[in-house]
Amino acid sequence: MAGLTERLRSIGTKRILAALVVMASVPPLTSAAAPRLLADALPPGHPSCHARAFGAAELAAHPDRRVAAIALERTARDLAAERKWGAFEQFDGTPVVSATLRVRLRGDPVTHSARLACIEGDESSLVCTSSACVGGEIRIAGEGRRALTVSVGGTLSGRFIGHYIHLDESCEGRVGGPIVLESGDDDRLFSLAPAPKEACR
Amino acid sequence: MSAPARTLAFAAALMLPAARACAEPDVLFPPATVACYVGAEVTPAAAGVPLYRKPAVPVTAVRLERGYPQLADEEKQAPPTEGDRLINLRVIVTFADAGKHGAPKRYANGLYDLLRCEADVCDANNYKVERQADGTVLLRMTGGLYVGDGTYGDANRHLPDRHVYRLVASPMGSCR
Numbered sequence: 005m006a007g008l009t010e011r012l013r014s015i016g017t018k019r020i021l022a023a024l025v026v027m028a029s030v031p032p033l034t035s036a037a038a039p040r041l042l043a044d045a046l047p048p049g050h051p052s053c054h055a056r057a058f059g060a061a062e063l064a065a066h067p068d069r070r071v072a073a074i075a076l077e078r079t080a081r082d083l084a085a086e087r088k089w090g091a092f093e094q095f096d097g098t099p100v101v102s103a104t105l106r107v108r109l110r111g112d113p114v115t116h117s118a119r120l121a122c123i124e125g126d127e128s129s130l131v132c133t134s135s136a137c138v139g140g141e142i143r144i145a146g147e148g149r150r151a152l153t154v155s156v157g158g159t160l161s162g163r164f165i166g167h168y169i170h171l172d173e174s175c176e177g178r179v180g181g182p183i184v185l186e187s188g189d190d191d192r193l194f195s196l197a198p199a200p201k202e203a204c205r
Numbered sequence: 206m207s208a209p210a211r212t213l214a215f216a217a218a219l220m221l222p223a224a225r226a227c228a229e230p231d232v233l234f235p236p237a238t239v240a241c242y243v244g245a246e247v248t249p250a251a252a253g254v255p256l257y258r259k260p261a262v263p264v265t266a267v268r269l270e271r272g273y274p275q276l277a278d279e280e281k282q283a284p285p286t287e288g289d290r291l292i293n294l295r296v297i298v299t300f301a302d303a304g305k306h307g308a309p310k311r312y313a314n315g316l317y318d319l320l321r322c323e324a325d326v327c328d329a330n331n332y333k334v335e336r337q338a339d340g341t342v343l344l345r346m347t348g349g350l351y352v353g354d355g356t357y358g359d360a361n362r363h364l365p366d367r368h369v370y371r372l373v374a375s376p377m378g379s380c381r
Contacts, residue, residue: 123316
């Protein structure tokens, strides 16, 4: 009798152990298991650089284009910010990607930059804002082969609605107005290829 | 088609867009239309109006922006069922200590605030925007509004209940 009891107890223990193993191996049903948006181009835990520079011929062909070069970089500081945000409970509006946008404007030797915090938006794009001067935003989407599309403004009901993002921290405090990247006719969409980090400096 | 009929048809074609424009509803924050209002505080001095606290710093400028992000958010909302409209607004606030001692330059409400609009009033439950006869709008706190500095999890400030701000319609560039 004692042997039977012992055997039953052993079978029960094995079943509980097996159930625990199964529970531990099944991924949770929450989105925590889902890969981050644009994880191929902006891999979590790894720095990245995407850049585009317009040559003289391209600028000549688009006289209204103000942007001469544009880059999006994630450094160790950004990765630390992403880790910090990832530890929070995720709500709509919780940032997932940190990056620095750098833009050189035509006829201006200075490279202007904005620190970005990006949330997951609709249509597989990141919505990125600068905390220095809240209000502006850009959107970042993947375009395959780890390349990115940066858009300023967008089309709604068949009509383009322009927008902007601040490229410095002056906000309204700068004489002559803020420095912004705005969606002019030739400054709405930018295709950025993966690049070595030197291209982002 | 005879020449006079052709002329009439051409004239009608020319008039159609104008007629359509006239048919646009004359309402506060009409559908699919960008807007920017800029102004400052006009809270009447009265007993019992809560003061700015933690820190006790007043507001120097308020902007109401309805640009591409707000219109994009509105477009994905379900169509209203009771005839009223839902709009999204960005309330951008500058305090008197902006940029001093590391204080943020601007604060703003959340990205997804929705206001329910009638012809002359849009109501977010904790604040309202009211169109005035002179074309300005009043931003009226009816409970108060927390605004953040744009960095997740960091400092917030509060526009207290019963504070009022008068804002003037301005070019979109004024809201940048």
